[in-house]
Amino acid sequence: MKRSVLQHLCDILDTDNTWETIAPYMSGIAMRDVEACKRYGSYNQSPSMLLLRIWCSKGFTVVHLYQLFAKTKLIRLMRVMKSEVDEKYHYLEEKVLNPARRLRPIVPPAGTQQTASRLKKIDSKDMTSTPTQSITTSSTNDPLRVAIEGTLPVTYQELSEATKGFSVNNVIGKGGYGTVYKGEIRATGGMVAVKRIFAGNDNSTQQGSKAEKERLRQSLTELRTLARFRHDNILPIYAYSLEGPEPCLVYQFMANGSLEDRLLCRKGTTPLTWVQRKEISIGAARGIHFLHSFAKTPLIHGDVKTANILLDKHMEPKLGDFGLCRDGQAEVEATEKRPLIASHIKGTLAYLAPEFITSKILTTKLDVYSYGIVLLEIASGQRAYSESRKHVVLLNSAS
Numbered sequence: 001m002k003r004s005v006l007q008h009l010c011d012i013l014d015t016d017n018t019w020e021t022i023a024p025y026m027s028g029i030a031m032r033d034v035e036a037c038k039r040y041g042s043y044n045q046s047p048s049m050l051l052l053r054i055w056c057s058k059g060f061t062v063v064h065l066y067q068l069f070a071k072t073k074l075i076r077l078m079r080v081m082k083s084e085v086d087e088k089y090h091y092l093e094e095k096v097l098n099p100a101r102r103l104r105p106i107v108p109p110a111g112t113q114q115t116a117s118r119l120k121k122i123d124s125k126d127m128t129s130t131p132t133q134s135i136t137t138s139s140t141n142d143p144l145r146v147a148i149e150g151t152l153p154v155t156y157q158e159l160s161e162a163t164k165g166f167s168v169n170n171v172i173g174k175g176g177y178g179t180v181y182k183g184e185i186r187a188t189g190g191m192v193a194v195k196r197i198f199a200g201n202d203n204s205t206q207q208g209s210k211a212e213k214e215r216l217r218q219s220l221t222e223l224r225t226l227a228r229f230r231h232d233n234i235l236p237i238y239a240y241s242l243e244g245p246e247p248c249l250v251y252q253f254m255a256n257g258s259l260e261d262r263l264l265c266r267k268g269t270t271p272l273t274w275v276q277r278k279e280i281s282i283g284a285a286r287g288i289h290f291l292h293s294f295a296k297t298p299l300i301h302g303d304v305k306t307a308n309i310l311l312d313k314h315m316e317p318k319l320g321d322f323g324l325c326r327d328g329q330a331e332v333e334a335t336e337k338r339p340l341i342a343s344h345i346k347g348t349l350a351y352l353a354p355e356f357i358t359s360k361i362l363t364t365k366l367d368v369y370s371y372g373i374v375l376l377e378i379a380s381g382q383r384a385y386s387e388s389r390k391h392v393v394l395l396n397s398a399s
């Protein structure tokens with residue numbers, strides 16, 4: 001690979017330690033390698049350069065790297081190194097952008113049998129996945145398959161080991177749909193957050209099975225959305241497990257917890273500085289703007305709140321919890337046909353625009369309003385809503 005291209009890749013991978021998010025997908029990279037890269041970085045050297053050198057020494061090539069970026073949906077990096085790989089692999093970029101589209105014919109045109117089977121082999125030979133099988137059996141129209149395509153499957157057993165048997169000591173938070181555990185993946189030594197969705201054993205009642213279906217629907221929405229989009233301010237999803245007793249989603253571990261935790265100084269943490277508050281506000285806005293502008297039709301998060309803005313070890317905010325995420329256009333069309341029913345409104349009430357509560361019209365402005373409430377909380381340190389708060393009237397300067 002040309003030195004300038006390699007340097008460009010490393011510059012991007014070094015920014016915000018993006019290399020740490022690809023390391024778990026690189027087979028052959030062990031925890032000691034990751035530690036060595038971190039140490040290398042602490043001497044003002046490029047940790048990504050070392051990581052790529054180690055991977056290369058294990059026999060991985062430029063094509064494998066391109067496939068790795070496709071797997072982790074790092075389109076920008078794919079484009080930087082596109083000139084370095086054979087044209088026959090360029091379809092991968094389109095595949096990442098349109099995962100549902102079949103880009104290669106199943107039955108190759110006459111005379112091209114050999115090429116097609118070779119391509120199929122490249123496609124299915126998953127150079128970057130580590131421990132388990134890839135999903136190859138269900139049809140491309142299967143919504144579950146489309147949802148999880150490109151995201152790494154892990155076994156329930158592995159996640160159980162990573163979280164010490166889903167130990168209560170590893171619990172880092174609880175939400176409406178599951179419990180979040182801190183875990184360590186043995187293969188890479190990387191810290192992850194594992195969300196175990198409530199199994200919902202209450203299938204005896206109609207309500208119980210409805211709730212379970214809703215939990216699963218939201219988990220798959222989250223999986224599908226996060227697997228499609230990557231951005232510095234969107235919480236990366238690493239893997240999923242659907243074969244165990246409870247579905248699990250695996251995310252990047254966010255060492256500083258949620259913005260809500262930090263604003264309330266939970267666990268004795270010190271108050272955020274003004275500079276940190278400003279940076280967090282900007283980062284969260286970038287994440288929301290990305291959702292609203294990246295795809296052809298805007299994506300509406302639908303549940304922007306301080307509990308869903310997570311902070312990594314550098315206090316970089318990442319928007320999480322995509323269970324309520326909606327494709328803007330689809331919803332607009334849907335509302336034209338029938339008004340959105342109240343059960344669709346699941347966002348926390350204090351963050352919901354009053355006109356949405358009354359008219360149910362879903363637009364990206366819903367997120368903008370919620371973001372405004374987040375800004376109020378960041379600036380005041382107060383919760384968006386509190387039963388016990390005394391009624392205070394804000395006076396304007398004229399009175």
Ligand SMILES: Nc1ncnc2c1ncn2[C@@H]1O[C@H](COP(=O)(O)OP(=O)(O)OP(=O)(O)O)[C@@H](O)[C@H]1O
Pocket residue numbers: 172173174175176177178179180193195235251252253254255257258261303307308310320321
């Ligand atoms: N990737 C992560 N890294 C570190 N902590 C996390 C991570 N994801 C979630 N948490 C912690 O777990 C808590 C629960 O998260 P979860 O997404 O399940 O629920 P929530 O967003 O608080 O509530 P709900 O899903 O009901 O809206 C969060 O508030 C946060 O403190």
